[in-house]
Amino acid sequence: MSDSRLPRRFDLFTSAKTACAIRARHPALHEALVQATLDPSVRSIGYQAKAIVGAAEVTIDAVIMQQDEGRYLLDVVPARQLRDLEQEGLVRLAVRELELQVKTVTMEELRAQPRRGNCAFVWSYKERAVPVGIRMRVLQALRDDGPMELGRLLEGLHADRDPAPAVMSMACNDLIEIDLASHRLGPGSMVRART
Incomplete structure (x- = not known):
């Protein structure tokens, strides 16, 4: 028998940038x-359930992103929790x-193309195993040629096989960067090693 209070497995989001599983309670x-x-620009993604304000413990249920410019609370408008004024x-x-x-x-920003379609396509390869040889060749090429x-x-x-799935998986694993915002993913999309 399962406990309905526990998050379902598919509600938990993990990635190479998350410090812990994050409950994605909304699509x-x-x-x-x-x-x-x-x-x-996002270096890491974390989660903080509570914070202390004065002497009170406050449930904040916050997804926190460390970006190049600082730390941000991720406020996704359609996923906002209802709170009273005091909360x-x-x-x-x-x-x-x-x-x-x-x-x-x-929601409009989430749906903006080409980023949405590009991200969905690349993310579909997140579980793909990357042979060590291809990983090394990709990283070496980007190191040598920029x-x-x-x-x-x-x-x-x-x-021997199409290396594109391995390259997409490497982007999901934070080993390389692919420009997914400027143009529809294609031969001209820029790729660089993570710094």
């Missing part, structure tokens, strides 16, 4: 977490005391 939050994972005020105080900036993401177009990278790998 929009899950999508925002996928897009954040594939965003080169909302305490959460805002906690966010201020934690010195978090707020990154608000609307950022390059995806088509050029794939042509230079000389693999």
Whole structure:
């Protein structure tokens, strides 16, 4: 018999950038977490359930992203929890005391193309195993030649099988960056090693 209070397994989001499993209680939050994972400016994604405000413990249920510019609370509009005015005020105080900036993401931003389609496509390869030989060749090529177009990278790998799934998996595993926001994913998409 299962306990309905426990999160279902598919509600838990993990990636190479998450410090722990994050309960993605809403599909929009899950999508925002996928897009954040594939965003080169996001270094890590964490979760904080509670914070202390004055002498009170406050439930903040916060997804926190470490980006190049600082720490952000991920505020996904369609996934917001309903709070009364007092709770909302305490959460805002906690966010201020934690010195978090707020990154608000609307449904329109989540649906924006080409990023949404590109992220969904790349993320579909997250579980794909990457042979060590291909991993080493990809990383060596990007180290030696710097950022390059995806088509050029794939042509230079000389693999027995199509190396594209392995490259997509490497992006999911935070080993490389692919520009997923500028254009529809294709031969001209820029790829670079993670720094």
